[in-house]
Amino acid sequence: MHRRRIAGIGLGISFAILAMLAQAGSKALLVGIDGVQYQKLLAVSPVNFARLYHVPSYTGGVTGSSLQQATVSGPGWSTILTGVWASKHHVYSNDPVLANPDFPSLFKRIRDARPQAHIASITNWGSINQHYFRNDVTGNNVTLSGLSDQAAADKVIEIINTTAADFTFVHLDAPDHAGHGTCFGPVYDQALRDSDRRLGQILDAVAMRQAQGEDWLVMVTTDHGRDAAGCGHGAQTQHEKTAFIASNKPLNREFNEVVPNLENRDFDGIYGRPAQTSIAPTILRHLGIPLLAEWLLDGVPMLGETGVRKLMPARHPDVDLRWYAADEGTVTMLRNGLFAGVAPAGQMSWKDPIPVQGEVDYSAILNGNVTSIRLSRREVQATLDWDVGRSYYFLKGGVYVRYNQILDRAESGYPKAVNDSTWPGLAAYADSIVAGFSKDTIIAYLFLNDGRYIRYNKTLDRVETGYPKSINDQTWPGIGAYATQIRAALRWRGNRVYFFLNDGRYIRYDLAKDAADDGYPAFVNDSNWPGLGRYARDITAAVKWDDSRGYFFLTGRRYIRYNIPSDKVEAGYPRMVDNQTWPGLGLQ
Numbered sequence: 292m293h294r295r296r297i298a299g300i301g302l303g304i305s306f307a308i309l310a311m312l313a314q315a316g317s318k319a320l321l322v323g324i325d326g327v328q329y330q331k332l333l334a335v336s337p338v339n340f341a342r343l344y345h346v347p348s349y350t351g352g353v354t355g356s357s358l359q360q361a362t363v364s365g366p367g368w369s370t371i372l373t374g375v376w377a378s379k380h381h382v383y384s385n386d387p388v389l390a391n392p393d394f395p396s397l398f399k400r401i402r403d404a405r406p407q408a409h410i411a412s413i414t415n416w417g418s419i420n421q422h423y424f425r426n427d428v429t430g431n432n433v434t435l436s437g438l439s440d441q442a443a444a445d446k447v448i449e450i451i452n453t454t455a456a457d458f459t460f461v462h463l464d465a466p467d468h469a470g471h472g473t474c475f476g477p478v479y480d481q482a483l484r485d486s487d488r489r490l491g492q493i494l495d496a497v498a499m500r501q502a503q504g505e506d507w508l509v510m511v512t513t514d515h516g517r518d519a520a521g522c523g524h525g526a527q528t529q530h531e532k533t534a535f536i537a538s539n540k541p542l543n544r545e546f547n548e549v550v551p552n553l554e555n556r557d558f559d560g561i562y563g564r565p566a567q568t569s570i571a572p573t574i575l576r577h578l579g580i581p582l583l584a585e586w587l588l589d590g591v592p593m594l595g596e597t598g599v600r601k602l603m604p605a606r607h608p609d610v611d612l613r614w615y616a617a618d619e620g621t622v623t624m625l626r627n628g629l630f631a632g633v634a635p636a637g638q639m640s641w642k643d644p645i646p647v648q649g650e651v652d653y654s655a656i657l658n659g660n661v662t663s664i665r666l667s668r669r670e671v672q673a674t675l676d677w678d679v680g681r682s683y684y685f686l687k688g689g690v691y692v693r694y695n696q697i698l699d700r701a702e703s704g705y706p707k708a709v710n711d712s713t714w715p716g717l718a719a720y721a722d723s724i725v726a727g728f729s730k731d732t733i734i735a736y737l738f739l740n741d742g743r744y745i746r747y748n749k750t751l752d753r754v755e756t757g758y759p760k761s762i763n764d765q766t767w768p769g770i771g772a773y774a775t776q777i778r779a780a781l782r783w784r785g786n787r788v789y790f791f792l793n794d795g796r797y798i799r800y801d802l803a804k805d806a807a808d809d810g811y812p813a814f815v816n817d818s819n820w821p822g823l824g825r826y827a828r829d830i831t832a833a834v835k836w837d838d839s840r841g842y843f844f845l846t847g848r849r850y851i852r853y854n855i856p857s858d859k860v861e862a863g864y865p866r867m868v869d870n871q872t873w874p875g876l877g878l879q
Contacts, residue, residue: 318500318507319574320451321397321460322493323371324486325364325416326467327513328521329535331475335483339491343511345537346546348569349561350515352376354527356604357667358589359869362524362531364467367514367567368419372396372460374571374588378650378665383870387422388703394587397571399427401458404580409454413443414462432456440465444489451496455505457578463489466513475521494539508577508594510570511537526871529558534567540577542593545569550601550615562601569593585628587652587663598660599636602653610640611653611666618658625654671844671868671876674834675727675735676782677749682834684876685709689721692876696836701875716754720745726780726832728788730802738762742774769807770798781833781841784855791815795827822860826851844868 329347332340350367352358360366360377361384369382373394377383381391390396401408411433412420420428420436428434433456435446440463447461469482490511497507515524516533524531536546550563568590572582576592591597599622601615616622616636624631624641634641636657643653654663673685684692690706691713707713709721717724717737726738735747743759744766760766762774770777776792783789786803796812797820813819815827823843832844835855843851849865850872866872 316455316505317457317578318455318505319458319577320447320493320497320507320509321371321458321570321574322490322509322511323368323460323462324466324490324511324513325462325464326470326515326517326524327483327486327535328470328475328517328530329513329533331479331517331521332483332487332535335480335487337483337487337490339487339494340511340537342491342494343509343537343539344541344546345511345535346564347561348512348534348536348565348567349532349558350534350567351527351532352378353555353562353603354532354557357665358604359527359867359871361871362515362526364416364514365418365423367534368416368462369396369423371512371514371567371570372398372419372424374568374575374586374590376568376589376665377870378667379587379589382423383875385418387418389425390423392426396424396427397458397460397574398424398431400571400575400580401578402427402430404575405457405578408457411447411450411456411459413438413446413450413460415440415443415464416462419462440486440489444492447493448496451493451500455500458574461493470517470521471523475517479521497539507539508574509539510574511535512567512570514567529561532558532561536565536567536570536593538593540594542573543595543597544617545591545597545600546593553601553603553615554606554613555603562603565593566590582661584625584654584656584661584663587654587665588661589663589665591660591662596658596660598657599655599662602655602662602664604664604666605640609642611643612641612655612664614639614655614662616657620658623656625652625656627652628654670846670848671832673724673727673737673779674832674842674844675737676729676835677735678729678732679837682836683727684832684834685721685724685727687722694873694876699874701873703875705875714747714754715752716758717745717747720759726777726790728780728782728835736780738777738780740775767800767807768805769811770800773798773812779830779833779843781843782835783841784838789833791827791830791833793828820853820860821858822864823851823853826865 351362352360358376365382365385366377369380373380375394379394410431413435417436420434450456465482469479513534516531517524555562572588572590572592576594591600599614599616603613605613620636622634622636650667652665654661669686671684672687675683680697682694691709692701692705695702711718723739724737725740729735733750737745744762745758746755748755763771778793779791781789788800790798796814798811799808817824829845835841841853848868850868851864852861854861
């Protein structure tokens with residue numbers, strides 16, 4: 292196969308044209324107003340916001356895909372400031388974590404490109420500066436956190452008047468605070484008006500600099516919408532996913548043109564609007580900073596040319612990626628930075644000829660413009676119930692996740708590789724594990740796809756000597772004939788374990804008598820497993836959470852919750868495995 296690395300490509304147009312676009316003394320100001328419902332903002336007739344070009348946009352990634360992220364502030368502001376979704380910046384919640392340094396914020400991107408630039412970040416909410424990008428802002432000229440909205444606005448105006456910073460970010464919080472306090476209503480509306488008044492003060496200061504011949508780009512946005520009542524946010528609903536982007540400059544067709552004929556038309560066609568990932572590349576382009584292919588930016592700049600737009604995971608199994616392209620030409624596809632193929636732009640779809648496991652970065656290049664996307668090929672291939680507070684999930688690709696069942700989220704730092712440091716004696720079998728369960732507090736069993744099994748000593752934390760061994764009717768009476776068909780194991784109450792096979796059957800095993808019960812295998816149907824019958828051949832893993840419930844993982848990153856006392860699938864399942872249902876599990 293022809294393989295070559297394509298690096299150093301500018302997103303969009305040539306460096307010469309970029310230089311023309313970025314006039315001497317180009318300045319950029321990003322105003323973030325937290326928790327604004329766009330429709331409610333328009334309803335209060337904001338006179339200063341009306342001075343700007345503005346359109347609805349979307350946040351929260353692409354629901355049900357590896358791009359989905361919670362509609363909360365941590366992921367929202369991290370996406371706005373980096374130009375990538377949480378699958379890359381790794382801020383999945385409001386927890387005080389450090390964003391992935393492989394995808395720097397605007398603060399570092401601009402500092403690296405312009406060592407003499409004046410950069411400022413002024414925020415009400417401290418986590419932006421103090422946690423997510425605490426390393427990036429060390430290069431700023433001004434970094435202030437925890438200010439009131441008016442104090443933040445006053446400081447930004449001071450900076451504009453005295454230093455005319457090359458890039459300034461300001462975060463205001465009044466609408467979000469009001470929404471959480473009283474939901475939609477008079478208090479929320481007044482917070483919107485107050486924010487608009489402060490925006491007007493900032494715009495007036497910019498206008499004075501523009502009158503002196505300076506080229507200013509002002510962008511205004513929010514991190515997320517709100518639920519129907521206005522009280523909260525975080526879910527994947529149209530209201531919560533609807534944000535906005537506003538600009539003091541006319542922008543390109545990515546900003547102005549709604550694409551109505553996308554494959555994914557969910558949420559009343561919101562994906563035909565610009566994404567919040569497009570804000571960072573737009574600011575960088577205005578400042579004349581070339582957008583490089585190796586940055587793997589998800590957003591499309593809203594200044595200059597665009598190339599491929601609306602690059603998204605395809606819903607049809609015969610296609611991996613879909614896009615929209617108004618331009619003719621050939622799209623060059625990269626896989627993890629290497630040439631992977633070509634496709635006519637008008638085809639608007641592409642299938643990777645090579646099956647790849649784990650996370651994959653794809654880039655689409657059209658007429659010198661690059662847009663990227665990170666997809667996950669991971670699925671849960673095995674589980675291991677460990678103790679009351681934790682369980683382990685083995686993913687395709689030889690990695691695992693430790694899941695905290697008390698907090699109901701993956702612990703930080705995962706996925707990790709299965710090796711002889713993390714799982715002594717298991718490294719050689721990392722990608723062969725298909726099922727597992729704990730017999731008791733000391734012994735766990737792991738089953739391999741080649742018909743062997745491993746006994747793991749939980750107390751000593753290592754594979755016991757002499758394993759793997761073959762699964763046969765001496766080691767596992769009644770299981771031997773089906774050793775290579777095992778796809779999942781579910782530890783039940785008492786001494787029972789259920790083994791699920793790849794042909795839709797299951798075996799009930801009695802640990803007390805150390806043998807399979809008579810009459811098995813039997814087919815999984817709605818008589819013996821109510822609600823599970825239609826998914827019998829889709830099961831990839833199963834885990835007992837506690838005595839009240841167990842979980843089945845299915846193909847296509849789906850899962851089912853099974854009520855053990857009621858002995859049936861609970862209503863509303865299957866659901867997608869994502870960072871709301873299984874926070875941090877690593878399938879995103």
